[in-house]
Amino acid sequence: MERKNGINGSSVQEFPLSTTTAKVIAKDEPKTCRAKFLVFLKRNLLVILTVSGVLVGAGLGMLLKNMNLTRAQMSYFAFPGEMLLRMLKMVMLPLIVCSLISGAASLDTRSLGKLGGIAVSYFLVTTLIASAIAVCLGLMIKPGVGAGALNTNTLGLEKITTNKQTADSLLDLTRNLFPANLVSAAFRSYATEYKNITVGNVTSGNFTYEMVPVGTETEGVNILGLVLFAVLFGVALRKLGPEGEGLISFFNAFNEATMVIITWIMWYVPIGIMFLVGSKILEMADVVLLVTSLGKYIMASILGHFIHGGIVLPLIYLLATRKNPFSFLSGLITAFATAFATCSSSATLPSLMRCVEENNGVDKRISRFILPIGATVNMDGAAIFQCMAAVFIAQLNNVELSGGQIITILVTATASSVGAAGIPVGGIITIAIILEAIGLPTNDMSLMLAVDWIVDRTTTIVNVEGDALGAGILHHINQQDLKKQRQLQGKEDEELAEVRVEVAANARAGEETSPLVAHVNLNPSQACDGPPDTIEETDTTESAL
Incomplete structure (x- = not known):
């Protein structure tokens, strides 16, 4: 089937919808309330089950x-x-590390910074x-x-005691940003604790006790350190260019x-x-x-x-x-x-x-x-x-x-x-x-x-x-x-198109008005006749001079 284009009058091929496509479109648009309800139920089944789980559990x-x-x-x-929590924790570490590396590597450095x-x-x-x-x-x-x-x-309730200072907590935060061991960061984080040590001569009895901060490893994923490393690693892979494509794909x-x-x-x-x-x-x-x-x-x-x-x-x-x-x-x-x-x-x-x-x-x-x-x-x-x-x-x-x-x-x-x-x-x-x-x-x-x-x-x-x-x-x-x-980009393309049109118009105007320039015809059918025409034009030019 053909129809006329209203802009330039040229004919455009028009293909009728196939029977299968029409059936799919009709199927995707439910008309009855029951069909609409079934579509809604299918799309939101997980949400309904999750909310129901909360209510039934209570x-x-x-x-x-x-x-x-x-x-x-x-x-x-x-x-x-407990099994649900273990499943979620099981995928948490690879999800955080891999998603951050692939995300940082897929973004342009300028857009990443922004x-x-x-x-x-x-x-x-x-x-x-x-x-x-x-x-x-x-x-x-x-x-x-x-x-x-x-x-x-x-x-x-049990009493909660802590001897940790505010400065130590902030310093621990900075230390955890740069884990000394990435493997141990997957299940341990750095923490400061205070211990009593004796200062002075113990034998003579002239000594005192002093609280000294001691670094320890506590159970728990050092997510902060892993996040920083994953982002830096993704940016580094991006900087490598073609050499880093293999790891990015992985x-x-x-x-x-x-x-x-x-x-x-x-x-x-x-x-x-x-x-x-x-x-x-x-x-x-x-x-x-x-x-x-x-x-x-x-x-x-x-x-x-x-x-x-x-x-x-x-x-x-x-x-x-x-x-x-x-x-x-x-x-x-x-x-x-x-x-x-x-x-x-x-x-x-x-x-x-x-x-x-x-x-x-x-x-x-x-x-x-x-x-x-x-x-x-x-x-x-x-x-x-x-x-x-x-x-x-x-x-x-x-x-x-x-x-x-x-x-x-x-x-x-x-x-x-x-x-x-x-x-x-x-x-x-x-x-x-x-x-x-x-x-x-x-x-x-x-x-x-x-x-x-x-x-x-x-x-x-x-x-x-x-x-x-x-x-x-x-x-x-x-x-x-x-x-x-x-x-x-569209504006640049339009400006380039306008420049091309102006250049083409100026070139045609030069062919028509300049009697002093010998133009070579680039038409392949006239390529063999090019030299005689050129000689003719040159002779004419010389006689005119």
Whole structure:
């Protein structure tokens, strides 16, 4: 079939749609409500199962709580949930290292520096805002006022002691950035401890005891060091050019294979979450006493998470992209449910990466570069929890915070959240750093540990949300830069086309008007007759002269 083009009148071949294509299009557009519901169910089956797992687990935990199970029976009940955590931790290390190497190697050095600078600025600004929200809420709600008579012994809590100085914590953070052994960094991190040594002559009895900092290795992945090495290694491979293509392809394939394994694990998530939530409810001792004693603190922390996660972060995304943030967040429900159950940003990373890429269309190069860094560096929810804890303990001890102490809380929480472990109860150590920085006792930290399992769920959700929205903002900025480059390229092509047209017109004008120039005809059919014509033209020119 042919039809006339309305622009130049030329005929254009038109092919009718095949029967198979028509059937596929008809199939892709369900008309009945039942068909639409089935399509919705198919697309959101994992989300529905995950949310159902949380609800069923909570109900199952409350039901079994009245059966007075033994500790051994509780551990058996928690086994499927423990398996989920082990699966997520199994893929966490190769996912972080390989995704960062492939992401850094796939980005141009200039765009890498630009995106990295924007990401770090976004992480620091949002964490500082979160800390300010927590301090303001703490000073307004005053969760620690009136709780001075709270006796931790009635709650059955153990005292938490720490002899670590603030300076040592910050120095340990820097040391962990550059691990001495990459193999040991996969399962250990550096930490400073204090030991008593004798100074002086022991035999004569003229000696004193002195606290000396000693470096030790603690159990736990040094994610910060691995992240820095992976980024530097990816940039180095990019600089190598063709010589580094083999290793880049290897890490890309490793990363894709890891994502396939994650896809398989995701279908086990609803079952694991159900037993994780149920076992946590079974482990609760006296929830009523905790909530009545620390209810004000719990509600203030959750309110801070709601304000930051429900208002501030979506507003930043809206201003940066001019897009609806809640449609973006709707694609992250599975990741939020995983964060709620595991209380770990690192364990949620596989689910978050899959949701961001498949549901929200974020470029893989952006997500696999930014999200692992965000899971280590960006801790907005933890900053709210830690600052609220510092204000609560100050009010608990009847200490009026000065302006300098408030600024110290904000700066210390923002700086120390960079090295906070993305694991359950990882923020308790950071609270000790903040308390020591403002000169408050750390013996009341056991209260924070008592309710950490409640507040840590909303904390992790806000952490994950901040990482995802940051990836969305960087994806939008990257797309805008690409559009500008295409527009500039299009303008350059148009200018070159105009120059070509002008040159061709000038050349034809020269052929018609200049009687002094002998032009050679480049037509192949006249190539043999070229010399006589040239001679003729030359003779004419000479006679004219």
